[in-house]
Amino acid sequence: xxxxxxxxxxxxxxxxxxxxxxxxxxxxxxxxxxxxxxxxxxxxxxxxxxxxxxxxxxxxxxxxxxxxxxxxxxxxxxxxxxxxxxxxxxxxxxxxxxxxxxxxxxxxxxxxxxxxxxxxxxxxxxxxxxxxxxxxxxxxxxxxxxxxxxxxxxxxxxxxxxxxxxxxxxxxxxxxxxxxxxxxxxxxxxxxxxxxxxxxxxxxxxxxxxxxxxxxxxxxxxxxxxxxxxxxxxxxxxxxxxxxxxxxxxxxxxxxxxxxxxxxxxxxxxxxxxxxxxxxxxxxxxxxxxxxxxxxxxxxxxxxxxx
Amino acid sequence: xxxxxxxxxxxxxxxxxxxxxxxxxxxxxxxxxxxxxxxxxxxxxxxxxx
Numbered sequence: 001x002x003x004x005x006x007x008x009x010x011x012x013x014x015x016x017x018x019x020x021x022x023x024x025x026x027x028x029x030x031x032x033x034x035x036x037x038x039x040x041x042x043x044x045x046x047x048x049x050x051x052x053x054x055x056x057x058x059x060x061x062x063x064x065x066x067x068x069x070x071x072x073x074x075x076x077x078x079x080x081x082x083x084x085x086x087x088x089x090x091x092x093x094x095x096x097x098x099x100x101x102x103x104x105x106x107x108x109x110x111x112x113x114x115x116x117x118x119x120x121x122x123x124x125x126x127x128x129x130x131x132x133x134x135x136x137x138x139x140x141x142x143x144x145x146x147x148x149x150x151x152x153x154x155x156x157x158x159x160x161x162x163x164x165x166x167x168x169x170x171x172x173x174x175x176x177x178x179x180x181x182x183x184x185x186x187x188x189x190x191x192x193x194x195x196x197x198x199x200x201x202x203x204x205x206x207x208x209x210x211x212x213x214x215x216x217x218x219x220x221x222x223x224x225x226x227x228x229x230x231x232x233x234x235x236x237x238x239x240x241x242x243x244x245x246x247x248x249x250x251x252x253x254x255x256x257x258x259x260x261x262x263x264x265x266x267x268x269x270x271x272x273x274x275x276x277x278x279x280x281x282x283x284x285x286x287x288x289x290x291x292x293x294x295x296x297x298x299x300x301x302x303x304x305x306x307x
Numbered sequence: 308x309x310x311x312x313x314x315x316x317x318x319x320x321x322x323x324x325x326x327x328x329x330x331x332x333x334x335x336x337x338x339x340x341x342x343x344x345x346x347x348x349x350x351x352x353x354x355x356x357x
Contacts, residue, residue, distance in 0.1 A: 098337035
């Protein structure tokens with residue numbers, strides 16, 4: 001059903017050319033927003049946002065973004081909709097997509113959103129799953145382009161857990177042709193199949209996080225305990241103790257390296273205050289750019305390429 | 308500061324095929340949406356001339 005609908009469920013759903021288009025549209029849409037220019041291409045369109053996990057930035061950026069494009073957004077949480085538990089996820093996909101124009105889902109297993117999308121007659125966007133977080137990496141790469149230009153050929157150092165953000169960076173590296181240095185504590189290494197990779201040509205694993213950071217153009221990390229793994233928190237605090245992005249690590253990176261974090265950040269754990277609040281940090285631009293890239297994404301999914 | 312400018316001439320319908328988005332169509336559970344819209348219109352505005 002609805003096999004020809006375009007969704008954004010993981011980073012590799014789009015081609016390099018599509019990302020280049022999206023980055024250009026993001027620039028235009030952001031510029032208009034900053035100039036208070038009304039732009040309502042999605043007037044009368046309705047976005048349904050389904051959250052099975054907590055969210056601040058994702059809800060805010062999607063809801064504000066849809067309003068700014070002239071449409072409406074409806075927020076559903078686990079009290080209103082429990083995918084796969086209240087009713088089969090396939091049925092939810094069929095019903096919700098008949099009453100809306102586009103759907104964003106934050107849920108647990110990637111399989112849930114894939115099954116929903118297969119039964120949806122409107123585009124579905126991944127607002128974070130256990131495996132992937134494509135909207136965040138879309139914003140991160142746009143932020144890098146804004147600050148430093150093309151990311152092609154550059155080196156991104158991922159320090160910490162091989163989580164949904166790490167997996168998405170690895171997919172992005174294959175599509176946009178850059179390299180990722182990954183350093184995780186033992187036992188938390190990349191799982192290529194779970195990351196959905198085509199190969200291993202675009203990333204290298206390092207036991208020592210300082211080695212991973214050497215010469216990198218972008219350093220990034222995430223909380224030591226992602227949503228859904230809270231039961232392991234105490235163990236992770238010990239395991240990840242040496243995987244903090246601090247001033248020493250930034251100093252071995254490229255001189256013009258930037259630091260990113262998808263937030264919320266825990267200063268003194270995965271990143272020192274010196275780094276996240278320092279001159280190389282672009283985390284606030286990164287957070288804001290969620291709004292702009294997602295507006296470009298929704299425009300593209302609903303209207304196709306705009307001339 | 309610019310406050311308003313002409314909207315970019317985007318034709319949603321014209322672009323739907325490019326985006327591979329299906330046009331809205333009726334049937335099944337979707338009719339809950341449509342009858343409720345007609346109900347609210349009637350309760351708030353009374354009978355309208357088609």
